[in-house]
Amino acid sequence: MRQSIRGVRVKHLMEIRKGGKSYWYFRRKGQKPISLPHPDDPAFPAAYAAAHAAHGPKPKAALGSIAGLIEAAMRSDRYLSRSATYRQTLARHFEAIRTEGGDAPAKGIRDKHIRANVHSCENPTDRLKAWRFLCAFGVDKGLLDADHSLPVPAVSRPKTTGHEPWTDADKEAFRARWPIGTVPRAAMELLNWTGFRIGDAVMIGRGHVDRTGVLTYSQSKVKEPAFVPWTCPVPDAALHDAWERDMMHEALAALDRRQMTFLATESGHPRSEKALGNMIRDAARAAGVEKSAHGLRKTRGISLAEGGSGAHGIMSWLGHQTLQEAEHYTKHASRRKAVLGTEQKQNGANRAAQRPN
Numbered sequence: 001m002r003q004s005i006r007g008v009r010v011k012h013l014m015e016i017r018k019g020g021k022s023y024w025y026f027r028r029k030g031q032k033p034i035s036l037p038h039p040d041d042p043a044f045p046a047a048y049a050a051a052h053a054a055h056g057p058k059p060k061a062a063l064g065s066i067a068g069l070i071e072a073a074m075r076s077d078r079y080l081s082r083s084a085t086y087r088q089t090l091a092r093h094f095e096a097i098r099t100e101g102g103d104a105p106a107k108g109i110r111d112k113h114i115r116a117n118v119h120s121c122e123n124p125t126d127r128l129k130a131w132r133f134l135c136a137f138g139v140d141k142g143l144l145d146a147d148h149s150l151p152v153p154a155v156s157r158p159k160t161t162g163h164e165p166w167t168d169a170d171k172e173a174f175r176a177r178w179p180i181g182t183v184p185r186a187a188m189e190l191l192n193w194t195g196f197r198i199g200d201a202v203m204i205g206r207g208h209v210d211r212t213g214v215l216t217y218s219q220s221k222v223k224e225p226a227f228v229p230w231t232c233p234v235p236d237a238a239l240h241d242a243w244e245r246d247m248m249h250e251a252l253a254a255l256d257r258r259q260m261t262f263l264a265t266e267s268g269h270p271r272s273e274k275a276l277g278n279m280i281r282d283a284a285r286a287a288g289v290e291k292s293a294h295g296l297r298k299t300r301g302i303s304l305a306e307g308g309s310g311a312h313g314i315m316s317w318l319g320h321q322t323l324q325e326a327e328h329y330t331k332h333a334s335r336r337k338a339v340l341g342t343e344q345k346q347n348g349a350n351r352a353a354q355r356p357n
Contacts, residue, residue, distance in 0.1 A: 012052070013039075017267075026051035066109065067102030069144075070094045073137045083220045085199045085273065093130035096121065106138060111148045124155035163291075165298035166192070170289045177287035180247075181254040184283035187263055187276065189248040191293055193241075194228045195300035195318045197221060198273045198293050205261040219319045226319030237309030301326070305333035 013036075014027045025033035026048060034051040037043045061067035073079055074094065079087065100117065114131045121127045131149040138144030166174075171192065178185040191201055199220040208217045213232030218225055229235060234242045252262055259268050263276060271279075280293040297318065304314050311326035320326045 010048070013048070061098075061102065064105055064107070065102060066104050066106050067098045069106040069134060069138050070098050070102070072141070072143065073134055076137060076141075078137055078140075079133075083199070083223070085220060089126055090130050090133060093121075093123075093127050094134070096127070097130065097134075106144060109135070109144070109148050111151045114149050115152045118152060118155065128152060128154060163294040163298060165302055166289070166291050166295050167299075170284075170291055171299075173289050174284060174287045178283055180251050183255065183263070184279060186248075186251040186255050187280060187293075188283070188296070189244070189251040190262055191280070191296040192299065193245050193248045195297045197297065198277050200226075201293075202263060202271045202273055202276050203261060205259065205264075207260070222319065222321055224319060224321060227316050235309070235313065237304050237307035237313060240307055241303055301329040302332060305329035 012026050012028050014025045014033065016023045016025065022038070024036040024038060026036055027033040034054065036047050036051065061071050074091065079090065082090070097117065101113075114128075114135075118124045118127045118131065128149070131152070132147075135144060135147040135149040139147045171188075174188055175185065178188070187201070190196065194201075194204075194215070196204065197219065200217060203220065204215070204217055209215045209230045213230050215228040215230040216225055229238070229245070234245065238245075257264060257266075261270050263271055265271060277293050280296075281291075284291050301314055301318055304317060309317075309330075311323050311330050314320065314326040314329055315323070318326070
């Protein structure tokens with residue numbers, strides 16, 4: 001990225017504006033940004049020169065080394081065709097592998113080395129995925145004699161419930177803290193109604209709504225379509241939450257932005273996944289809610305199931321690829337109905353009638 005300082009284009013200089021203030025960083029692609037003083041500060045030239053020297057281009061990896069294998073893999077169509085989110089995950093673990101032993105010969109890799117590396121990291125599941133991607137590429141291109149990642153078992157972890165879904169009380173608390181017209185409110189309402197993954201939420205805009213009023217998009221994670229009722233009639237399973245769609249439209253309209261994406265910054269640039277996720281988490285915490293953006297996706301699935309949607313309906317809306325994923329919500333709803341009986345219908349009617357201000 002280049003910025004103009006008094007008419008001079010300066011490479012790798014990035015400005016971020018928060019709360020009316022400007023923060024400046026030296027940022028070279030693929031490396032962590034370095035904080036800099038304001039360009040008008042007398043200390044800026046020396047700080048910029050030091051950052052430029054510290055983040056100089058990496059030396060080319062030796063042929064036949066693990067680092068060389070990584071560089072080749074990251075230039076390949078196999079890597080570049082993956083979603084941005086998956087590439088970021090791989091790149092993060094490739095860099096760790098390179099740092100820990102990039103100079104070692106690639107053909108010297110054995111399962112015992114991979115196993116030790118996987119078990120020593122904080123996220124063994126993703127590290128093993130990175131090794132399997134790297135080894136499969138190496139074998140395919142004749143750079144490795146065998147895929148030694150295959151004998152390495154996945155690291156078992158205690159089962160968890162993952163991201164907790166938001167309750168009605170959570171959403172009411174969030175709305176009370178963040179009124180219509182604020183960006184956190186618009187982001188929450190959008191995620192709440194659509195059930196977007198974070199990676200999709202930052203890229204979706206009005207151009208994804210077709211003439212029938214259905215928002216159709218290709219998911220960044222699985223490259224398959226999903227369909228959300230935007231202005232078209234609401235399906236029966238979501239009628240009890242139809243007021244939430246109205247609130248979403250109201251919150252987005254209040255931002256009064258005509259950008260390509262719904263949650264673009266004031267300057268018109270798409271937000272990053274990390275920035276959006278942090279914003280929702282921090283805004284929720286400010287409202288006394290300890291929940292994540294992904295929890296809103298679960299909330300939509302649960303609500304659809306409790307409204308009577310079958311697994312196929314949930315798959316179409318949330319973009320799940322297997323019945324097993326969608327049936328997780330329908331089974332949960334069936335168990336609730338077995339306990340609540342006719343009271344469940346009354347609860348649904350009450351929710352439809354209770355629209356927060």
